[in-house]
Amino acid sequence: xxxxxxxxLVIDDEVQIRRFLRAGFELENFAVQEAENAAAxxxxxTLKPVDxxxxxxxxxxxxxxxxxxxxxxxxxxxxxxxxxxxxxEEKVRLLELGADDYVxxxxxxxxxxxxxxxxxxxxxxxxxGEPVVTIGPLAIDLAARVVSVEGEKVQLSxxxxxxxxxxxxxxxxxxxxxxxxxxxxxVKHMGDAHYLRIFVRKLRQKIEKDPTxxxxxxTELGVGYRLVQSPEQxxxxxxxxxxx
Numbered sequence: 001x002x003x004x005x006x007x008x009l010v011i012d013d014e015v016q017i018r019r020f021l022r023a024g025f026e027l028e029n030f031a032v033q034e035a036e037n038a039a040a041x042x043x044x045x046t047l048k049p050v051d052x053x054x055x056x057x058x059x060x061x062x063x064x065x066x067x068x069x070x071x072x073x074x075x076x077x078x079x080x081x082x083x084x085x086x087x088x089e090e091k092v093r094l095l096e097l098g099a100d101d102y103v104x105x106x107x108x109x110x111x112x113x114x115x116x117x118x119x120x121x122x123x124x125x126x127x128x129g130e131p132v133v134t135i136g137p138l139a140i141d142l143a144a145r146v147v148s149v150e151g152e153k154v155q156l157s158x159x160x161x162x163x164x165x166x167x168x169x170x171x172x173x174x175x176x177x178x179x180x181x182x183x184x185x186x187v188k189h190m191g192d193a194h195y196l197r198i199f200v201r202k203l204r205q206k207i208e209k210d211p212t213x214x215x216x217x218x219t220e221l222g223v224g225y226r227l228v229q230s231p232e233q234x235x236x237x238x239x240x241x242x243x244x
Contacts, residue, residue, distance in 0.1 A: 006120060007049065009033045011041040011067070012056040021054060024109040038062035045071055052116055057083040065097055072098035078119035088222030092176050100173045118172020133168040135227050138207050138216055140168040154206050159184055163199050167217065167227045176224040200225060
């Protein structure tokens with residue numbers, strides 16, 4: 001039996017962008033629901049089960065941030081925000097409200113589809129209680145607290161492991177500086193971003209083939225960090241629309 005077709009709800013007031021996104025997601029075998037405003041989006045999200053929400057912030061009736069807040073009140077469905085607003089403060093605000101990812105317009109459809117697949121994988125692991133997160137040569141056994149690269153066990157300090165654990169639990173999605181600092185060092189150290197830089201550098205030396213050109217643990221400038229799949233795993237179909 002084939003896997004059920006995932007359903008994505010595309011929320012954008014521009015018809016051209018909805019058509020562009022529909023074409024890309026349908027090539028990836030998604031069923032696509034569309035909403036042109038917040039009222040329609042909330043009605044669909046409430047009445048119909050969806051697996052993913054792709055949300056433009058600039059809607060005519062409500063700011064997209066309000067939709068994130070309302071949906072998070074009753075659902076953990078992955079939410080990817082689309083916006084022309086590219087400030088670091090805005091990205092952090094939306095992620096802290098509960099968005100899973102943030103893509104700045106203009107964007108390539110290949111990038112968006114890769115992030116969509118990553119969000120669905122994270123949700124699937126969370127639902128299934130999957131104890132092992134595998135990212136290229138890196139494997140993190142969350143149950144046994146064992147980390148290996150190409151089958152070789154890697155020794156980590158407690159804080160190095162905790163940092164990697166938090167990133168693994170959200171693999172494919174960005175985790176903000178504030179969240180990492182709060183969870184690892186506590187509320188009093190949420191402004192001490194240099195702590196993270198030091199430990200990220202140490203982690204990269206242990207899990208990256210070339211720590212100076214990281215391919216697994218990457219920086220989202222001014223926002224946080226993410227564990228990413230290899231380009232080969234996340235390559236989008238060549239026939240997909242390219243950018244908007």
